Amino acid sequence: MKKLKFIFTLLIVMLIIVSAAWLIPEKIPYISKLQLIFGALFTLLLPLLLLCIIFAALATKNLHVSIERLSIGGVSLLFSRPEEIFLRTTRAFLETKRTLYKIDSNKDNFDETLDSYFATYQFFRKEMAILNPSKKKQRDLYNISVRIISELNMFLTSHQNNYRRWYKITIDENKIEFLNSQGQCEERKDVKPHLLPIGELQKYYYDYEAMLKGFNDINTFFIDEVNAKLKVNISKWESE
Structure with missing residues (x-):
C-alpha cells in the first residue's frame, strides 16, 4: 500500500511539472517553444527528478536523510530504514572478509590481511554515519560499530607499521635479517624469501607470535560479539 501511494504521489508531481510547460508562450523570439522545453528538460532533468523523488518520499514518510553519505551536496537519500540498510550492507561486506573470522597463518598473506582490516575499519566508520544512537533499534548497531572500530584500531596500531x-x-x-645473542643484526644466508611459501616466510617476522595472537583475538571478537549482532553466515568457512 505504501509503495502504491509513493508511486501515485510521484506521478502527480511529474504531471504538474509537465503541465507547467503549457504556460510558456507560443512564440518567443529566436527560439521555439519546443526548443525551450527540450532545453529545459535536458538542463534540469536531474534536479527536477531528484526534487520529485524527495517530495514524494516525504509525502509518504518513506525517506530518511542522513549527512556524510555520498550523494548530492553531502546528503544521502535513504529509501529504507537506516538499520535495515546498515545490516544489508555490512552483511554483504563481511561475507567477503573471512580473515576477520578465521585467519590461516599458513596461507594468508599478513600484508594483504592488514589491508583488509584497514578497509573494514574505514567501512564501519563510513556506514555508522547513517545510524542514530538515540533510537533504540539503531543503538545496538551503532555501539557494535564503535567496538569494531576500536578493536581494529588497537590491532592496526600495534602491528601494522612494524610488520609492513x-x-x-x-x-x-630478498633477505632475512635477525638479531643475534649479542644484539647485532645478521643475515640468514641459508634462506631466501622469494623461495619460501608465504606461511613460512611470515614466521621469520621478529614479532610473529604476538601478531598471530592479535589476529586470533580479532577472530574471537568477530565470532563472539560482532556476529551476535550482525548474523553473518560464517558456516562456509568452518570446513576450510
Whole structure:
C-alpha cells in the first residue's frame, strides 16, 4: 500500500511539472517553444527528478536523510530504514572478509590481511554515519560499530607499521635479517624469501607470535560479539 501511494504521489508531481510547460508562450523570439522545453528538460532533468523523488518520499514518510553519505551536496537519500540498510550492507561486506573470522597463518598473506582490516575499519566508520544512537533499534548497531572500530584500531596500531616495514624490506632486498645473542643484526644466508611459501616466510617476522595472537583475538571478537549482532553466515568457512 505504501509503495502504491509513493508511486501515485510521484506521478502527480511529474504531471504538474509537465503541465507547467503549457504556460510558456507560443512564440518567443529566436527560439521555439519546443526548443525551450527540450532545453529545459535536458538542463534540469536531474534536479527536477531528484526534487520529485524527495517530495514524494516525504509525502509518504518513506525517506530518511542522513549527512556524510555520498550523494548530492553531502546528503544521502535513504529509501529504507537506516538499520535495515546498515545490516544489508555490512552483511554483504563481511561475507567477503573471512580473515576477520578465521585467519590461516599458513596461507594468508599478513600484508594483504592488514589491508583488509584497514578497509573494514574505514567501512564501519563510513556506514555508522547513517545510524542514530538515540533510537533504540539503531543503538545496538551503532555501539557494535564503535567496538569494531576500536578493536581494529588497537590491532592496526600495534602491528601494522612494524610488520609492513619488515615485510617490505625483506621482499625488496630478498633477505632475512635477525638479531643475534649479542644484539647485532645478521643475515640468514641459508634462506631466501622469494623461495619460501608465504606461511613460512611470515614466521621469520621478529614479532610473529604476538601478531598471530592479535589476529586470533580479532577472530574471537568477530565470532563472539560482532556476529551476535550482525548474523553473518560464517558456516562456509568452518570446513576450510
